[in-house]
Amino acid sequence: MIVVTGATGNVGRSLVDQLLARDAPVRALTRSPERAGLPEAAEVVRAEFGADDEPSPSLFEGADAVFLNLAATGPQAGTRLVDAVAKAGVRRVVLLSSAGVTDTPADEHNAIAHMHAVVERAIRASGLEWTFVRGGMFATNTLEWAEAIRTTGVVRGPGAAARSAPVHEADLAAVAAEALLDRVGTHDGQVYLVTGPEALTAQQMLDVIGAATGRTPRYEELSRDEALAAMTARGLPLPFAEALVDWSAKSPDRASAVSRDAERVTGRPARTYAEWVADHVADFA
Secondary structure: OEEEOOOOOHHHHHHHHHHHHOOOOEEEEEOOHHHHOOOOOOEEEEOOOOOOOOOOHHHHOOOOEEEEEHHHHHHHHHHHHHHHHHHOOOOEEEEEEEOOOOOOHHHHHOHHHHHHHHHHHHHHOOOOEEEEEEEOOEHHHHHHHHHHHHHOOEEEEOOOOOOEOOEOHHHHHHHHHHHHHOOOOOOOOEEEEEOOOOOEOHHHHHHHHHHHHOOOOEEEEOOHHHHHHHHHHOOOOHHHHHHHHHHHHHOHHHHOOOOOHHHHHHOOOOOOHHHHHHHHHHHHO
16 A cells, blocks of 8 residues: 555656556545546545644554655654654655755755655664655646646746756656655665756747747746745745746756666656646646
């Protein structure tokens, strides 16, 4: 049995489908089972991870491995979940982590890196077998552009010259699936950086979207302060907004890095951004 947290998220849903396609029993955790729309073959279980809640041991009974996504739990509940998983006798945990983690003191000064590094350290100390899937820039982040593309044709944000290698959620899920299904220890103690196969600027990504939709969107650069104001106005906490805005500016080589780990783990090349757009074109039309 494999337990998947965040089972209705972009990565989690793809992971559930991929595991079921390989005949693995799946327990899918979600806040709203009645609205989840998950496959009937999955055991769908209600689970809410509040900052002060102790995860119920029953969530992990009979499980061999757990996929942990902090987008579903947050760091505090995520750390407690690691303890609960270890106490339940689960063998392995696979963490969807962040490419921002450096394993250096710099992690303490970046909210996104710090959040994941704290849980990584808890997992290393837990005695569990583990694999960390450090995701680069998620291609799904560009879904935030959809309304602007449809209405004004102008997307505004920081760092027009910055490049990143957007990764398809299905590739993140595929690497996680290999680690979760590992029976011989190939992936134990491994840290995988999972990115797309090419580094693109925001305008180059918009050009790909334009080619798929027949639109001609353009990117307009905002100053750092303007970008932070826009992000926090949408409800993103300031430390996380700062981490996102400063990522490319302060670490351009890391932000634009292209890793082949997805291909090494799964045996197939990582999907291109054009492939991701083809899978999501209806969201931009």
